[in-house]
Amino acid sequence: MAPPAEETARETTEASIEAFGPALTRGDERALSGLFAEDGHWRNLFGLSCGLRLFSGNDVLARELLRSARKVGAEGFRIDAAPLQPRRSIMAGREVVEAIFSFDTTNGPGYGALRPLPAAGGLARAWTISTSLDFDRICDERARRAAPTSQMRDFAAPDWIEQRETSSTYKDREPDVLIVGVGHTGISAAVELKRIGLSALMVDREERIGDNWRLRYRGLKLHNKTPVNHLRYLPFPLTFPDYIPKDQVANWLEHYVDIFDIGFWTRTAFEGASYHEASARWTARITREGTSRAAAQAYRARHFRQRHAEHPAYRRHRQLQRSSAALERLPRGP
Numbered sequence: 308m309a310p311p312a313e314e315t316a317r318e319t320t321e322a323s324i325e326a327f328g329p330a331l332t333r334g335d336e337r338a339l340s341g342l343f344a345e346d347g348h349w350r351n352l353f354g355l356s357c358g359l360r361l362f363s364g365n366d367v368l369a370r371e372l373l374r375s376a377r378k379v380g381a382e383g384f385r386i387d388a389a390p391l392q393p394r395r396s397i398m399a400g401r402e403v404v405e406a407i408f409s410f411d412t413t414n415g416p417g418y419g420a421l422r423p424l425p426a427a428g429g430l431a432r433a434w435t436i437s438t439s440l441d442f443d444r445i446c447d448e449r450a451r452r453a454a455p456t457s458q459m460r461d462f463a464a465p466d467w468i469e470q471r472e473t474s475s476t477y478k479d480r481e482p483d484v485l486i487v488g489v490g491h492t493g494i495s496a497a498v499e500l501k502r503i504g505l506s507a508l509m510v511d512r513e514e515r516i517g518d519n520w521r522l523r524y525r526g527l528k529l530h531n532k533t534p535v536n537h538l539r540y541l542p543f544p545l546t547f548p549d550y551i552p553k554d555q556v557a558n559w560l561e562h563y564v565d566i567f568d569i570g571f572w573t574r575t576a577f578e579g580a581s582y583h584e585a586s587a588r589w590t591a592r593i594t595r596e597g598t599s600r601a602a603a604q605a606y607r608a609r610h611f612r613q614r615h616a617e618h619p620a621y622r623r624h625r626q627l628q629r630s631s632a633a634l635e636r637l638p639r640g641p
């Protein structure tokens with residue numbers, strides 16, 4: 308009798324990961340390349356290096372995997388059946404087996420998805436692999452280690468609101484990351500950056516946060532139902548309608564930024580940026596309302612992200628990838 312499909316799926320993925328880990332540890336590029344299909348892909352989502360990159364072709368991805376894994380001491384690759392039992396599936400019309408795996412790095416624990424192509428005999432070659440850092444576990448661990456907050460009060464010290472006002476001016480310091488566009492993506496990125504200990508300044512050319520929705524046509528509502536539109540950590544209230552009207556979305560974005568206490572400048576247009584290798588810093592040209600284009604402010608940050616990849620400036624600034632590659636280590640937690 309043929310074994311059940313789940314059993315073969317588990318055996319296939321376990322055999323793949325058991326060959327993958329040692330090949331990586333040995334630094335055996337050839338063996339590693341042989342574990343992937345020629346048209347294989349590796350998507351790194353801040354997993355083995357702090358970059359968001361796709362590598363295609365088994366030789367290329369094996370070389371890049373080795374390079375990145377060595378830098379962060381990646382090891383302990385094992386199938387993790389808790390979030391997903393290894394299973395057979397169809398992906399982009401191709402039959403695959405898929406499984407979730409875990410690993411460890413000097414930056415913290417990570418996880419990924421592996422999709423070997425079922426083989427009649429011998430070891431299945433993987434079509435895709437992805438790697439991410441497990442930021443939730445990293446942040447939970449840091450929160451546990453954090454020193455307890457003192458209840459003593461210093462009435463002469465700046466109050467919370469005073470600190471917030473001073474901090475958002477960025478007069479005496481630079482943000483770690485400059486985020487262009489205070490839409491869903493910029494806001495979500497800023498919250499995650501704050502969680503891992505990086506400061507972010509968001510800039511938007513509109514008058515108010517949420518104007519990207521507010522200024523759209525009257526009568527507009529979100530196209531999808533409310534349960535699939537939540538921003539992370541703070542779901543919409545139960546009283547919200549099934550399809551949220553544009554002005555309610557706009558106000559929600561404003562409240563969300565306020566609650567998560569993220570620095571932002573509105574009426575501030577991003578004009579372009581250049582990267583300095585020596586200081587590993589971006590200098591962004593931004594125009595805040597009230598200043599002329601000629602007097603556009605030069606602004607420095609270690610990293611910046613733009614709202615959309617198709618922004619013309621993106622094509623001009625291929626160094627973006629170098630910038631994120633420069634951040635090989637997570638900032639230290641408490």
Ligand SMILES: Cc1cc2nc3c(=O)[nH]c(=O)nc-3n(C[C@H](O)[C@H](O)[C@H](O)COP(=O)(O)OP(=O)(O)OC[C@H]3O[C@@H](n4cnc5c(N)ncnc54)[C@H](O)[C@@H]3O)c2cc1C
Nearest residue numbers: 488489490491492493511512519529530531575576577614
């Ligand atoms: C009618 C409609 C309904 C939709 N419904 C849904 C839905 O129900 N669910 C869903 O998930 N998605 C929905 N979407 C898609 C969703 O709105 C987008 O995916 C999302 O808004 C993208 O967010 P973003 O932050 O990347 O960009 P945006 O929301 O476009 O925000 C970009 C921000 O960048 C600012 N900006 C741009 N250039 C500059 C510059 N040079 N300097 C400074 N600031 C700048 C803009 O002012 C803007 O505020 C819908 C879209 C539309 C149009």
